[in-house]
Amino acid sequence: MIETLINRFEALKGNRKSSEIKALSCILYHFGLSYRKVAKALERFERFSHQSVKDWYRKARKLLPVVKPKHRKAIAVDETKIKLEDEQLFIWEAIDMETREVIAVHVSYGRRN
Numbered sequence: 001m002i003e004t005l006i007n008r009f010e011a012l013k014g015n016r017k018s019s020e021i022k023a024l025s026c027i028l029y030h031f032g033l034s035y036r037k038v039a040k041a042l043e044r045f046e047r048f049s050h051q052s053v054k055d056w057y058r059k060a061r062k063l064l065p066v067v068k069p070k071h072r073k074a075i076a077v078d079e080t081k082i083k084l085e086d087e088q089l090f091i092w093e094a095i096d097m098e099t100r101e102v103i104a105v106h107v108s109y110g111r112r113n
Contacts, residue, residue: 005022005023005027005060005063005064006020006023008059008060017046017052018046021042021045021046021048022056022060023060024042025038025039025042025048025056026053026056026057026060026061026064028041028042029053030057030061030064030067034050035050035054035057038050039052039053070096072096072098072103073097073098074096074097074098075094075095075096076094076095076097077092077093077094077095078092078093079091079092079111080092080093087109089108089109090107090108090109090110090111092105092106092107092108093105
């Protein structure tokens with residue numbers, strides 16, 4: 001799948017950014033990150049805007065698998081406060097009650113972040 005995406009981007013004209021970065025940004029967006037978060041996550045490798053991610057994804061979305069949303073009857077969200085050295089951290093986790101599958105995890109310095 002990744003090689004197909006890379007080859008697709010290499011065939012396009014006007015490539016100023018690497019095909020690998022374009023393919024990775026499309027995959028990250030496809031599996032849940034926002035356009036802005038994808039651009040921010042990959043800015044250490046190459047700088048580009050969230051609009052670029054949107055344009056690349058529009059060109060490549062037919063090559064990515066269709067992700068069907070799961071129907072869940074009950075989800076539990078729990079908060080755990082831990083102390084790491086002199087700082088307090090909050091860990092939030094969302095779990096499917098039937099399958100015990102971890103759906104999401106978030107770490108923050110406060111309850112409002």
